[in-house]
Amino acid sequence: MSTASPNRPPRPGMGPGRGGPFAGMNVPAEKAMNFLPSAxxxxxxxxxxRLWLVLVLVLAVSSVxxxxxxxRLLGEGTNLIFAGVVSKQLPAGVTKQQLIDGLRASGQGSKADMLKGMDLTPGVGIDFxxxxxxxxxxxxxxxxxSSFGWIQAYVLNGVVQRTVYRLREQIEAKINRLPLRYFDSVQRGELLSRVTNDVDNISQSLQQSISQAVTSLLTVVGVIFMxxxxxxxLAFITLVTIPLTLVTTMLIAKxxxxxxxxxxxNTGELNGQxxxxxxxxxLVKVFxxxxxxxxxxRDKNAELFAASFGAQFISGLIMPALTFIxxxxxxxxxxxxxxxxxxxxxxLGDVQAFIQYSRQFTQPLAQLGSMANLLQSGVASAERVFALLDTEEQSPDPVPAAVPEMTRGRLAFENISFSYSADKPLIxxxxxxxxxxxxxxxxxxTGAGKTTLVNLMMRFYELDAGRITLDGVDVASMSRYELRSRMGMVLQDTWLFGxxxxxxxxYGRPEATEAEILEAAQATYVDRFVHSLPEGYDTVLDDEGSNISAGEKQLLTIARAFLARPSVLILDEATSSVDTRTEVLVQKAMNALRTDRTSFxxxxxLSTxxxxxxILVMESGQIVEQGTHTELLAAGxxxxxxxxxxFAAPVAEV
Structure with missing residues (x-):
């Protein structure tokens, strides 16, 4: 809002108010949560x-x-092949024990020991x-x-996506419960980054880390047993690597x-910028x-590059280190x-099987190590999302909520006081x-508290003292929906959607009939310019409304408020950005809109x-004068x- 008070709490790294295209570049670092609580x-x-996760676990156990x-079976096959090749070279008609005794008698004890450990029949060959x-x-x-592994991945994907779906719903519901004060203190791009980038990263991290963690841990247990x-x-030789692997992973992950x-x-800050x-x-071009x-x-992008490169490089050292071990x-x-x-x-086949098991053992350990990369990234994003979910919400609506018996539009401010910060009283x-x-x-x-007064009326902010009543009912005892459904607002900054x-x-009243929409458009002079458009009322606007003029956009927002039929109408600098001819139309439209309803x-x-x-004249949060135009001029x-x-526009001498 153009008349926002400079007493509004500033965004981090920004001056007061909403900021411009050069504001908010130096947002201070957030304090991260501890890794374990966040994980x-x-x-x-x-x-x-949890029931689906049990199924994932059962499928993983079966697959592993x-x-x-x-x-182990392949080792048995190797034993058959090796024993067959060796037995083919031995003379037929003698027993295995006779051959072993003969080899020992001739001083070939090593060969005799090797034959003793083999299951063969001399001269028979390979049992195909x-x-x-x-x-x-x-x-x-x-x-x-492989089939069990595929089914496990399918089920786990559903688990993760449903979890992320619920997380997005929680974020959406949370945003709707946050007070306007929060949005005044956070960059829009930073908030969008948490809702999109961070949630997507959580989804990817959960999908890959859970699958790897379950499969890898079960593989390690099964392989150790075999x-x-x-x-x-040989098993003890292999187990020596576990503490070494854990220490290496923890040092790098830390x-x-x-x-x-x-x-x-930095990703969120860059998005905000x-x-x-x-x-x-x-504005950037103009100045x-x-x-x-x-x-x-470039500076912020370089910071993001340095952090991303360092994070990926250092965590990427885990896999090569564990592979070396x-x-x-x-x-x-x-x-x-x-x-x-x-x-x-x-x-020989047992050794071959053991070597395969050693590979199966080190591979999941390496995967667990590399999983730390994903997990750390996911937890870092989760911290940012949880910080949003933990933000203090606006006070809940009273239950049961009060409702005015008659909708007349009488508003009374009774000894109200308000400040954006305790050390700077405003009203x-x-x-x-x-x-x-x-x-x-x-x-x-500017800064007198005009828009603040309207924000308090709409309960965008809560009073420090006093009360505001609508038709005799304290607005604090009403639900916000009930209160705002009785109020219509037209801002200087028009908002249209695609x-x-x-x-x-x-949008002002979704259940309105075609005739009511047309009536609102005619009453607010929208009908005039709509007929000049090729598609008329079916003309599609983009979310910026760039295919119609600023004045036409303003008329659309007035028509929207007209259709809503509010008992209290708020017009906040609704004509400050339009040309003189359009302003006349807007003034006529607003006059029609103000008929039979209380309007601010x-x-x-001042001509408007x-x-x-x-007329209320405000200075420093106080009403210093009130009366009609004629009365206030006469008061001097x-x-x-x-x-x-x-209007006097005296010419000052230089």
Missing amino acids: KRLLGTLRPE TLSVIGP GALASILIWVLVLYVLA MFLLSPI RSQKLFVAQWK IEETYTGHA GRQREVEQRF GNLVYVGIAVVGGLQVASGAMQ KDLSLVAEPGQSVAIVGP GTIRDNIA VIAHR IRDADL GAYSRLYEAQ
């Missing part, structure tokens, strides 16, 4: 899906179990029937494991967490500030396993009465409020000085 709260959002059995049976079982196991079943010695928080914070510059694009805006964009374990298993085969303590002990059907004009210098002209007018008109152009029944006070400043 716990994020996982808590999955609680409504079948996958873990696979290498048994080998085919093993391979078929392996194929069946892996097909089933490794101990094959060789406790450094990257702060960078992830900075990454998403872009949004402000885009909406104020014409020739392109280079300054571009430089600020896994390779060291692989070497140890190959050496010790080879000695075990040579001594007959293990078969003190103000009283006035607007009778039904009366036209009340509010004038005064849709037809008919839809934009009907905020104006700087000469016919008002009551503040109103008279304002009037002379606008």
Whole structure:
């Protein structure tokens, strides 16, 4: 609103008021929550899906179990092949024990130990029937494991998307419960970034991290069991990597967490800067500030680049570090396993299976490490979303809410006091009465509290003291919907949405008939220009309303208020940005709109409020004069000085 008070709480890094395209560039860093509480709260959002999560767990256990059995069967196949190849080279007709005894007698104890650990019959060769049976079982196991894994991913996707759906609903409901004070203190782009970018990042993080966490943990448990079943010695060698892996992951993750928080914070700030510059694009061009805006964009973009690069690079070190640790374990298993085969303590296929298990063991550990990357990024976004959800809300509507017995439009301000900040009082002990059907004009210098008075009337802000009554009922005892449904507001800054002209007018009362919409359009002179458009009332406007003029947009907003049939009408500088001819039409439209209803008109152009029944002159939050136009001019006070400043136009000598 153009007449917003400079006492309004400033946005971080901004001057007072709503700010312009150069404002809000230096938003201070937010204090991040602790990682564990935020992660716990994020996982808590999955609680409504716990039955589906149990199904995900069952499917994951089934898939991992079948996958873990696979290498063991393949090891058996390797044993069959190796034993068959070796037995083919041995003389037929002798027993395995006779061969072992002969080798020991000839001093070949190592070969004898190796043959002792093998299951073979000299001279027989490879048992292809048994080998085919093993391979078929392996194929069946892996097909089933993949099928269970696909179903698990499908179910989990539904779990995550429903969770994010509910989170978006919570955010939408929260935004509708936030007071106007909050939106005055937060950049629009920053808020949009939390609602869009951060929520999308949470969705991606949950989708990937839950799947990896469940599968990886189950794989680690299953693989450890199979490794101990094959060789406790090799299993202990493998387990040495766990503490080393955990320490490495924690050290890297600790450094990257702060960078992830900075990454998403800078993303929100950059979005806010872009949004402000885009909406104020014409102003940037007019004042020739392109280079300054571009430089600020480059600076903020560089901060985002540094944070993003650092976060991704440092967290990206987890996977290579764990892979290196896994390779060291692989070497140890190959050496010790080879000695075990040579001594007959293990078969070659068992070593091969163990090597596969060691890979299956280090891979999920590495995935868990790399998952820290996703999880940290998701928790950083969750912190920002939770900060929004935890923001103090406006006071709830009373239950039961009071409703005026008769809708007449009598407004009374009884000794009200209000300030945006405790140390800067704005309105003190103000009283006035607007009778039904009366036209009340509010004038005064910028920052006098004119728009603040209207905001208090609409309960956008709560009073510090006193009360406001509508038709004898305290507005604080009414629901906000009930109160605002009785009030219509036309602002200097027009707001239209993407849709037809008919839809934009009907926004004031969606259930209105076609005849009522047409009546509102004719009464407010919208009908005049609509007929000059090719599609008439079906002309589609974009969300900026760029295909009609500023005056035509203003007339549309007046028609919308006319259709709403409010008992109290508020006009806030509704003609300050239109040309003289259009202003005449707007004035006629507003006069029609004010008929038979109480109206408040905020104006700087005193020519627009000469016919008002009551004119209030405000200075520093106080009503210093009140009366009709003629009475105030005759008094020779503040109103008279304002009037002379606008119309007498004395020429000052230089």
